[in-house]
Amino acid sequence: MCNVVNVDILEFNAPVNKSKVFEDMIQQSTDAIIYTNPDFTINFVNRTAEEMFGWTLLEIKGEPITILHDQELTSEQKKEMFSNLYSGKPHEIEDIRKRKDGSTFYCQIKISPLFTEKSRIYGYLGIIRDITEEKQNEDSLVKEIDLLTGLIGTARVIVAVLDRQGKIVYCNPHMEKISGYELKEVKGEDWISRFIPDREKERIKSVFKKAISGHPNEGNVNPIVTKEGNEVIVDWYDTALKDNEGEVTGLLAIGNDITQRVEAEEKLKTIYENMPGGVLMTGQDYIIKDVNYRTCEITGYKREELVGQLCDIVCPKGSASNQCPIWEDGKKEFRGMDTTIKCKNGRKNPILKNAQEITIKGDTYILEMFQDISERKTAEENAIEAKRTAEKANQAKSEFLASMSHELRTPLNSIIGFSDILSKEIQGKLNDPQKKYVSNIAKSGNHLLSLINDILDLSKIEAGQKQLEYSSFDLHEVLDEISILIKPLTSKKRIDLQMDLPPEDITVYADKKKFKQVMYNLLSNASKFTSDKGTITIIANQEKDKLKVAVSDTGIGMPEEDQAKIFEPFQQVKSAKSSEHKGTGLGLSLVRELVEMHGGQVGLKSEVGKGSTFTFTIPDKPTDN
Secondary structure, eight states: OOOOOOOOTTTOOOOTTHHHHHHHHHHHOSSEEEEEOTTSBEEEEOHHHHHHHSOOHHHHTTSBGGGGBSSOOOHHHHHHHHHHHHTTOOEEEEEEEEOTTSOEEEEEEEEEEEEOTTSOEEEEEEEEEEOHHHHHHHHHHHHOHHHHHHHHTSOSSEEEEEETTSBEEEEOHHHHHHHSOOHHHHTTSBHHHHHSOGGGHHHHHHHHHHHHTTOOEEEEEEEEEOTTSOEEEEEEEEEEEEOTTSOEEEEEEEEEEOHHHHHHHHHHHHHHHTOSSEEEEEETTSBEEEEOHHHHHHHOOOHHHHTTSBGGGTOTTOOTTSOOHHHHHOSSEEEEEEEEEEOTTSOEEEEEEEEEEEEETTEEEEEEEEEEOHHHHHHHHHHHHHHHHHHHHHHHHHHHHHHTHHHHHHHHHHHHHHHHHHHTTTTSOOOHHHHHHHHHHHHHHHHHHHHHHHHHHHHHHHTTOOOOOEEEEEHHHHHHHHHHHHHHHHHHTTOEEEEEOOSSOOEEEEEHHHHHHHHHHHHHHHHHTSOTTOEEEEEEEEETTEEEEEEEEOSOOOOHHHHTTTTSTTOOOOSTTGGGSOOOSOHHHHHHHHHHHTTOOEEEEEETTTEEEEEEEEESSOOOO
16 A cells, blocks of 8 residues: 655654655655645645656646546545545545546555544545556566566565575665665675674574564664665565475565655654753553653653653642543643643743644644743743832832922922012012012922922822812813913913813713813913914813813924823923923823823824824713722
């Protein structure tokens, strides 16, 4: 039957670059391999298939598979094929197929359905071997040795005939090609002396004695040394040759060159053993079947201490009931599991694990691949602890500033109060320089008090000392009050303050004092950055379950890169005009904090030279904030 190059995942497993390895193995296969879509249109053929049928992949891709048929399938043939495929079994037949030039040949075909993880067929895999010669000569091969010699002379396998003493009687052209020797060069020589390397000689002598005594030997793998001194790895089948009386006359050795397969397996093994993560495979009996070197490094166990043991030896949950959590909780796949693995010293190392159900030669296994994330976990814990420390320090700072309210404000109020008394000349007349000095003291004191008030308000919010006192109030009434408070700022620059409000009354349910503070800060900010004779517009409307308010100005605007940080404490737009306007850089930060305390959001749209629009929303109902 068809032979396909298989890599035993029990020993070799290499997720890194394995697609390239398997692609090369498919292309090197001596069997034709054809992959079709679910509608039996051709999607891929390997090089052997191109040579066998005479079509290139480019010519045949997308064509129905029937382009290779010599004749239509009968209804019975179709019924049998689909019955096998839809039940998940391969469909195996011997039939005639057609080449591009119209010629036909006899072949052995195995069609297998390909399933998705959800058990849906996504295509079919056909493996085809040209057995025309075997068909034509198989009867003669059994009857007469001369016809056997003619057939094996063209076979793609290694064939050698030895006498009872192990002397070379015959080797076919393929053996000549592989070894580099012509038959006339080695005929009559001792097979073991000529072709077997020293390290294998004693073992092969024992194998020969067993086979010549009438016990066929299958699956004996050993290298042969070529004329150039290289080694070719061959998988042999040895059987005794007998005459008409049943006497053993010699040995027939048939071999397949598996050098490329073994080299591929060695590469896979090297990759498998040197993967950065651990690999562990368990069977349905919960017994560990294989591990790689990295698994031993992570767990501290030797390979022989793990293979053959119950998987609970490394399972962090243990397995008193002899049940594997992965098998019992879900067999399909576990991806990105943040868990631990139990080590020999009793420690549980944190790992990131992916587990996948796989099938090898009909048996089902769980393949676990995991990375040791101890360093990452330590870094995360350090980062979390640093964050906690920073938050505590920030909280302590906020609590300190909030508690210093009285101590900071009392002396400033005294300074401002006494400067007011002096400016009113109650205790006597002041000359012009003295009036100027007193005025500067009052302005500086008021500016410092405003700064301290903003810092304290922000600190109280951060310290959780600011509480909302909800009440119902009329929006029109509050905005009228705010427009009066802001009028000294707008009148000074002859700014036109406009309102675009719905005609009907709008009732707001919020903290009235803090709502007014938000509006005052936004209007004050707009007044600072709006040129003389500019316009500021207040727009408000009810949207579903929230109030939306916007303050739009025709001021200097700001670039997009500054808009994201404008609501952060002590941040101001840097520009030639903005440098003329003094401020704490806390007004907009307070706006955001107060709005978010209500469960609302702030927004900004701005364009340099065209102005800015600040918006905020207030929900109709109080939130947990």
